Amino acid sequence: MDFNDTAEENNFRLEVREWLEKNAPKDKKIGGYDSIDVEESALERAREWQAKKADAGYAAITWPKEYGGLGASSIHSVIYSQEEAKYNVPSGIYDIGLGMCIPTMMAWATKEQNERYVEPALYGKEIWCQLFSEPSAGSDVAGVRTKAEKDGDDWLINGQKVWTSGAHFCDFGIIVVRTDPKAPKHKGLSFFFLDMKSPGIDIKPIRQISGGSNFNEVFFTDVKVSDNQRLGEVGEGWKVALTTLMNERLAIGVPKSADYSSLTQLAKNVILNNKPAIKNDLVRSKIADWYVQSEGLKYTKMRSLTSLSKGETPGPESSIGKIVSAPKMQDLASFAMDLQGAAGILNDPDIALMHSIFQNQWMSAAGYRIAGGTDEILRNIVAERVLGLPQDIRVDKTVPFNELPSGR
Amino acid sequence: MNFDFSEDQKLLKEQVARYLSDNCPIEVVRGVLEGDDYYSSSVWKGLVDLGLTGATIPEEYGGLGLGPLELCVIAGELGRVSAPVPFSSSVYMATESLKLFGTDQQKEKWLPKLASGEIIATFALSESAIEPNPNNIKCSFSSGKLNGIKMPVPDGSYADLCITVVNDQKGGADKIKMAIVPLDGVGVNKKSLKTLDQTRDHAELIFDNVDAELMNNSDDGWNDVQHIFDIAAILMAFEQIGGAEASLSMAKEYALNRFAFGRQIGSYQAIKHKLADMYIKIELAKSNSYFGAMMLNDDGADLKIAAAASRVAATDAFNYASQENIQTHGGIGFTWEADTQFYYRRSQVLGLALGSIASWKDKLVTQLEEKNIS
Numbered sequence: 004m005d006f007n008d009t010a011e012e013n014n015f016r017l018e019v020r021e022w023l024e025k026n027a028p029k030d031k032k033i034g035g036y037d038s039i040d041v042e043e044s045a046l047e048r049a050r051e052w053q054a055k056k057a058d059a060g061y062a063a064i065t066w067p068k069e070y071g072g073l074g075a076s077s078i079h080s081v082i083y084s085q086e087e088a089k090y091n092v093p094s095g096i097y098d099i100g101l102g103m104c105i106p107t108m109m110a111w112a113t114k115e116q117n118e119r120y121v122e123p124a125l126y127g128k129e130i131w132c133q134l135f136s137e138p139s140a141g142s143d144v145a146g147v148r149t150k151a152e153k154d155g156d157d158w159l160i161n162g163q164k165v166w167t168s169g170a171h172f173c174d175f176g177i178i179v180v181r182t183d184p185k186a187p188k189h190k191g192l193s194f195f196f197l198d199m200k201s202p203g204i205d206i207k208p209i210r211q212i213s214g215g216s217n218f219n220e221v222f223f224t225d226v227k228v229s230d231n232q233r234l235g236e237v238g239e240g241w242k243v244a245l246t247t248l249m250n251e252r253l254a255i256g257v258p259k260s261a262d263y264s265s266l267t268q269l270a271k272n273v274i275l276n277n278k279p280a281i282k283n284d285l286v287r288s289k290i291a292d293w294y295v296q297s298e299g300l301k302y303t304k305m306r307s308l309t310s311l312s313k314g315e316t317p318g319p320e321s322s323i324g325k326i327v328s329a330p331k332m333q334d335l336a337s338f339a340m341d342l343q344g345a346a347g348i349l350n351d352p353d354i355a356l357m358h359s360i361f362q363n364q365w366m367s368a369a370g371y372r373i374a375g376g377t378d379e380i381l382r383n384i385v386a387e388r389v390l391g392l393p394q395d396i397r398v399d400k401t402v403p404f405n406e407l408p409s410g411r
Numbered sequence: 412m413n414f415d416f417s418e419d420q421k422l423l424k425e426q427v428a429r430y431l432s433d434n435c436p437i438e439v440v441r442g443v444l445e446g447d448d449y450y451s452s453s454v455w456k457g458l459v460d461l462g463l464t465g466a467t468i469p470e471e472y473g474g475l476g477l478g479p480l481e482l483c484v485i486a487g488e489l490g491r492v493s494a495p496v497p498f499s500s501s502v503y504m505a506t507e508s509l510k511l512f513g514t515d516q517q518k519e520k521w522l523p524k525l526a527s528g529e530i531i532a533t534f535a536l537s538e539s540a541i542e543p544n545p546n547n548i549k550c551s552f553s554s555g556k557l558n559g560i561k562m563p564v565p566d567g568s569y570a571d572l573c574i575t576v577v578n579d580q581k582g583g584a585d586k587i588k589m590a591i592v593p594l595d596g597v598g599v600n601k602k603s604l605k606t607l608d609q610t611r612d613h614a615e616l617i618f619d620n621v622d623a624e625l626m627n628n629s630d631d632g633w634n635d636v637q638h639i640f641d642i643a644a645i646l647m648a649f650e651q652i653g654g655a656e657a658s659l660s661m662a663k664e665y666a667l668n669r670f671a672f673g674r675q676i677g678s679y680q681a682i683k684h685k686l687a688d689m690y691i692k693i694e695l696a697k698s699n700s701y702f703g704a705m706m707l708n709d710d711g712a713d714l715k716i717a718a719a720a721s722r723v724a725a726t727d728a729f730n731y732a733s734q735e736n737i738q739t740h741g742g743i744g745f746t747w748e749a750d751t752q753f754y755y756r757r758s759q760v761l762g763l764a765l766g767s768i769a770s771w772k773d774k775l776v777t778q779l780e781e782k783n784i785s
């Protein structure tokens with residue numbers, strides 16, 4: 004047992020290291036775009052970095068060469084990420100587009116379309132968003148109501164999407180819509196990609212609990228899309244959506260966040276019952292628990308990587324990542340705030356301990372437990388796909404969609 | 412990246428699994444629980460015949476000369492069937508102690524006997540419900556004689572040899588030592604104890620001027636004891652994971668076949684999510700224990716912290732899985748007939764054998780402080 008690279012992997016790592024050393028920004032301040040507003044300047048920095056990566060082939064390591072990838076394996080992509088993580092490079096902005104939207108395009112769009120769209124996305128010139136969730140369809144995303152109706156050779160889209168991350172700065176989007184409300188839920192869907200600047204699209208940023216605005220409501224009024232922007236057959240949009248959702252599980256995790264080591268640092272610096280908090284048994288017990296969870300996830304990843312490195316498919320163990328890390332993010336932050344007593348409520352980075360990292364994390368963690376599959380939905384997935392337990396009773400599978408009961 | 416067991420190790424795992432599923436079905440465990448035997452001598456003999464008691468004993472002493480990774484996969488399979496045999500005490504603890512701290516003469520004398528199954532050994536630290544520390548070990552050794560009480564000693568009613576943690580009465584920092592004590596001598600008084608898991612014997616041993624021999628401990632005998640506990644923590648973690656996986660698969664089988672309100676109980680989320688949580692805890696424990704195995708194999712710098720993390724994660728996984736397995740079964744799970752009890756019982760024997768989890772967590776954080784991670 005070892006964590007060593009093969010000779011070939013090691014060569015790749017050295018190449019990556021050398022390239023990053025030359026090219027990665029050294030500016031400490033550039034971070035992800037988590038829970039803060041994305042300013043034009045942050046976008047600009049992200050674009051610059053993305054273009055550099057794309058030029059070097061590192062922007063999409065596993066993609067085929069014809070689309071600007073390296074045609075290398077996932078293990079190479081992981082090696083790159085490990086090395087890149089040592090730098091403070093812009094991150095997050097392209098995850099949805101390159102992790103979910105473009106892979107869906109590559110699987111379903113025509114060759115000409117891919118020639119048109121993939122490269123600009125890869126270079127960060129065009130950003131993509133995912134228009135799936137709606138006010139009445141989130142976990143149950145096949146329940147979308149936004150409709151597309153045939154209008155000559157085109158389609159007219161009417162309805163509303165919500166929680167669309169990045170819609171306000173995105174150029175293109177992928178969308179699931181209902182084309183046949185009389186068919187059962189999954190059978191009446193179709194899938195399109197569209198220009199976010201199309202007439203009739205109205206984007207309204209939503210203010211998040213954290214105060215920032217990364218996601219939006221997107222309203223569609225007679226938005227015209229051409230039939231050749233349809234991916235998959237009419238009525239078979241769910242199949243296409245599954246391609247996106249499968250990729251979502253690979254693309255979505257939680258960002259690097261304050262963990263047991265930050266908590267330990269805090270515990271050394273605050274006092275509980277007249278002693279440094281780190282001497283308190285409850286504090287020690289909590290640190291141990293979160294250490295075990297973090298290390299457990301880290302080594303789970305190593306196990307998956309080992310399979311990849313041997314050219315095998317990783318086992319289902321990789322499905323536990325977000326279920327463990329998102330609640331941990333929240334619980335750990337909450338506990339760290341508790342250690343600060345009444346001052347734990349301070350959320351001003353200039354006066355709060357450790358620049359409010361725990362307070363900010365506590366706020367954003369609430370969203371990570373929901374985005375990309377809630378804790379509950381992910382547990383259903385483990386129970387059904389990994390353990391083989393039966394699906395929940397479904398009352399909606401055979402009934403025409405427009406006869407299904409709906410709440411508020 | 413090669414963070415997995417080798418093909419040979421996986422073959423060994425299959426071989427052990429096959430032997431145990433053929434020869435140690437749950438009825439055998441029940442037989443020990445309900446009968447008068449302290450352990451299953453037939454299963455033990457089979458393990459000896461496969462060479463497993465000597466798995467990590469060097470070939471020069473009649474063992475197979477394998478490494479700790481092989482022991483990890485064996486442990487997992489023993490845990491999966493809740494095997495009623497003295498493997499953890501005799502192999503993980505006593506044999507490893509002899510290998511590490513025995514004099515040449517002691518190794519020559521005892522290791523071949525352990526490999527051939529001629530004797531069973533155990534390890535005794537605990538003396539009462541008070542957590543042992545270097546200053547409260549009362550068992551005393553002087554001039555070749557041992558006096559004092561150890562309890563609960565695993566497999567103490569029938570083991571032939573006991574590695575006993577003693578105080579050498581000289582009062583220095585190096586006062587803690589390990590002594591080898593044959594248990595068939597004059598002055599050894601054994602009393603079987605009633606415990607939560609009668610499929611694994613525990614006894615009180617009273618030593619009254621018993622012949623004993625010190626081992627070749629370092630200047631810090633307490634640290635040597637901790638080292639043995641660290642090794643055992645990782646091996647036991649694999650045993651716990653085996654038990655947890657068996658509990659999960661038992662719960663899953665039941666959830667698929669039991670109907671309530673017109674459908675399988677496994678289609679209710681309260682049950683699905685419970686089983687998903689078992690799976691999550693098991694995977695976290697496995698991953699931590701793989702790292703433990705790697706540290707054990709490399710005698711790595713992070714052995715202590717990996718041992719504590721394996722211990723904390725695997726104890727949590729097995730306790731949770733075995734208890735929620737009963738819950739998933741409803742009333743039948745609480746009966747004497749049900750097989751859920753074997754894992755429920757065993758989870759506590761394994762979980763407590765090396766001291767309380769509160770202490771292990773404390774050790775873990777002490778290690779983190781020493782590494783200065785923040």
Ligand SMILES: Cc1cc2nc3c(=O)[nH]c(=O)nc-3n(C[C@H](O)[C@H](O)[C@H](O)COP(=O)(O)OP(=O)(O)OC[C@H]3O[C@@H](n4cnc5c(N)ncnc54)[C@H](O)[C@@H]3O)c2cc1C
Pocket residue numbers: 099132133134135136137138139140141142143165166167168169218370371373374375376377378379380383395680
């Ligand atoms: C920060 C953030 C970014 C997002 N970005 C995007 C984006 O870019 N594009 C996009 O399309 N969407 C996006 N989403 C939406 C996200 O996918 C949905 O919010 C999520 O799937 C949950 O759907 P919902 O909000 O409708 O909640 P609901 O589905 O209504 O869920 C409400 C509660 O009911 C529970 N629940 C629902 N169904 C079940 C069930 N079958 N079993 C058990 N419990 C159930 C849920 O777990 C939850 O606790 C984002 C969300 C967040 C928070």
